[in-house]
Amino acid sequence: MRVAGENQPCGVSFKFRILAENPPAGPVDEGFEASARKNSTPEPDSGGAGLSGHEPVLLSEVLTFLREGLSGTSSPRIVDGTLGLGGYSEAMLQEFPQAEIIGIDRDPEALRRAGMRLAEDGSRFRAVRSNFGDMRRALAERGSFDAFVFDLGVSNMQLSEGERGFSFQRDGPLDMRMDPEGDAHTAAEVLARTDVRELARIFWEYGEERHSRRIAARIEEYRRRGESPETTGELVSLIRGCLPEPVQRKMGGHPARRVFQALRIWVNDELGELEAMMDQLPALAAEGCVVVIVSYHSLEDRIVKHRFRAWEKEMGLGVVLTRHPVLPGEEEMERNYKSRSAKLRAFRFKGKNDKIKK
Ligand SMILES: C[S@@+](CC[C@H](N)C(=O)[O-])C[C@H]1O[C@@H](n2cnc3c(N)ncnc32)[C@H](O)[C@@H]1O
Numbered sequence: 618m619r620v621a622g623e624n625q626p627c628g629v630s631f632k633f634r635i636l637a638e639n640p641p642a643g644p645v646d647e648g649f650e651a652s653a654r655k656n657s658t659p660e661p662d663s664g665g666a667g668l669s670g671h672e673p674v675l676l677s678e679v680l681t682f683l684r685e686g687l688s689g690t691s692s693p694r695i696v697d698g699t700l701g702l703g704g705y706s707e708a709m710l711q712e713f714p715q716a717e718i719i720g721i722d723r724d725p726e727a728l729r730r731a732g733m734r735l736a737e738d739g740s741r742f743r744a745v746r747s748n749f750g751d752m753r754r755a756l757a758e759r760g761s762f763d764a765f766v767f768d769l770g771v772s773n774m775q776l777s778e779g780e781r782g783f784s785f786q787r788d789g790p791l792d793m794r795m796d797p798e799g800d801a802h803t804a805a806e807v808l809a810r811t812d813v814r815e816l817a818r819i820f821w822e823y824g825e826e827r828h829s830r831r832i833a834a835r836i837e838e839y840r841r842r843g844e845s846p847e848t849t850g851e852l853v854s855l856i857r858g859c860l861p862e863p864v865q866r867k868m869g870g871h872p873a874r875r876v877f878q879a880l881r882i883w884v885n886d887e888l889g890e891l892e893a894m895m896d897q898l899p900a901l902a903a904e905g906c907v908v909v910i911v912s913y914h915s916l917e918d919r920i921v922k923h924r925f926r927a928w929e930k931e932m933g934l935g936v937v938l939t940r941h942p943v944l945p946g947e948e949e950m951e952r953n954y955k956s957r958s959a960k961l962r963a964f965r966f967k968g969k970n971d972k973i974k975k
Pocket of ligand 1: 698768
């Protein structure tokens with residue numbers, strides 16, 4: 618599926634609304650186990666319960682790191698921290714026939730679909746609804762694990778369904794919450810309630826949007842008139858309306874791409890959750906545990922890189938397996954647009970017989 622970089626106006630009518638003045642708070646997720654129901658019927662849409670059109674990014678590279686890291690473990694215990702449509706989990710169940718896998722996601726719809734698909738392996742696979750930033754609680758009393766994999770960001774399913782509000786190419790409510798049942802504020806609420814300077818900071822810091830102040834000022838202008846964007850199409854039109862044509866042409870890619878990315882990261886507190894997850898990982902890792910993380914923008918990759926380096930150099934917890942990030946090959950980038958920005962990094966915690974100096 619092609620997502621970023623295509624110029625496709627939404628062409629929708631405007632309908633703005635102003636909401637109460639409250640600052641946005643970070644998301645709070647509950648943690649519970651989703652049973653994989655074999656008999657429920659998938660929705661008749663693009664994703665369904667199957668993997669149609671979904672190609673897991675850098676899958677063979679992820680499996681290579683796991684194969685090497687788990688070579689001495691007869692029944693590995695693996696956590697797929699971002700289950701999504703279950704592409705990684707499915708491949709790991711096949712690759713490691715003795716493995717027990719726990720798939721975590723904060724999106725109830727992802728759990729329902731992947732859980733349903735992987736129910737065949739019910740005894741070896743469990744889907745757990747949780748924020749990975751709250752992993753220690755979700756995995757409490759389950760012991761330690763031999764491998765963790767994370768494929769950060771949003772899934773194709775989330776992007777391709779207009780009503781989730783993630784896509785600047787599909788009209789729908791400006792929601793963007795990965796967990797629509799949680800109490801995080803929607804993107805529409807953030808736009809309606811956040812101070813104009815803070816909005817500009819969000820667009821700049823999380824989207825590296827050079828026109829952040831101009832776009833935030835336009836939103837403020839609408840709010841003074843008692844209006845605020847409520848749909849993805851309205852936000853796209855607002856952004857297009859405040860940037861002159863030549864500026865839009867120079868932006869490379871869709872003019873709303875960076876603002877959408879920034880809002881998504883903010884709404885879901887993606888960087889805060891990533892930091893929290895990495896704080897908790899060492900306590901959940903068994904000896905020799907392998908951690909593989911695929912990220913899609915520099916802010917995430919920087920967190921992963923620095924944390925792995927600190928685990929190795931300052932804390933002596935293990936070794937970084939990737940001096941440089943692993944990138945997808947030309948062929949994968951051709952085939953799968955989403956993979957173009959992917960970077961994989963891997964780390965191995967010290968094993969029983971390792972001699973790693975602090
Ligand atoms: C890129 S997709 C994963 C795709 C998956 N590897 C596959 O092959 O189908 C990322 C998934 O991670 C989930 N996710 C992102 N941040 C999360 C978090 N903090 N806690 C739990 N799940 C999260 C999203 O809801 C989404 O379903």
